[in-house]
Amino acid sequence: MDKKYEGLVKQAIEAMKNSYSPYSKFRVGAAVLTKEGKVFTGTNVENASYGLSMCAERVAIFKAVSEGYTEFEAMAIASASGDASPCGACRQVMQEFSPNMKVIFAGKEFSLSELLPRPFSGGSLNV
Numbered sequence: 667m668d669k670k671y672e673g674l675v676k677q678a679i680e681a682m683k684n685s686y687s688p689y690s691k692f693r694v695g696a697a698v699l700t701k702e703g704k705v706f707t708g709t710n711v712e713n714a715s716y717g718l719s720m721c722a723e724r725v726a727i728f729k730a731v732s733e734g735y736t737e738f739e740a741m742a743i744a745s746a747s748g749d750a751s752p753c754g755a756c757r758q759v760m761q762e763f764s765p766n767m768k769v770i771f772a773g774k775e776f777s778l779s780e781l782l783p784r785p786f787s788g789g790s791l792n793v
């Protein structure tokens with residue numbers, strides 16, 4: 667992992683503290699770095715109606731997008747297990763905005779394209 671992302675990892679760990687996960691008791695935190703150098707954090711937010719629960723990664727991205735930031739350089743993910751990999755839905759949402767972003771978890775740095783090869787994208791909708 668590039669040393670320049672150490673601060674981002676710390677922010678993801680810090681974000682875990684606000685995880686609302688009374689059902690799974692599995693805390694997740696995410697910190698996404700925008701192209702402009704701004705960081706947005708997120709935690710998983712669960713619901714008694716389980717299917718309504720939202721992952722930390724998407725909370726962080728949706729916070730950024732709703733504030734006008736849509737291009738991302740990197741995201742760090744922290745979890746109770748220490749090695750949780752982002753789910754498929756979150757990978758798809760990342761690729762919507764920044765197909766070449768870096769994703770950091772388990773102390774390693776990945777490119778989104780290696781985590782989600784041959785993605786479905788908006789380009790396919792231009793029929």
Ligand code: THU
Nearest residue numbers: 690692694710721722751752753
């Ligand atoms: N979770 C995340 O926040 N991100 C992931 O990428 C995988 C799973 C959350 C959802 C749920 O609140 C808990 O972890 C257990 O699945």
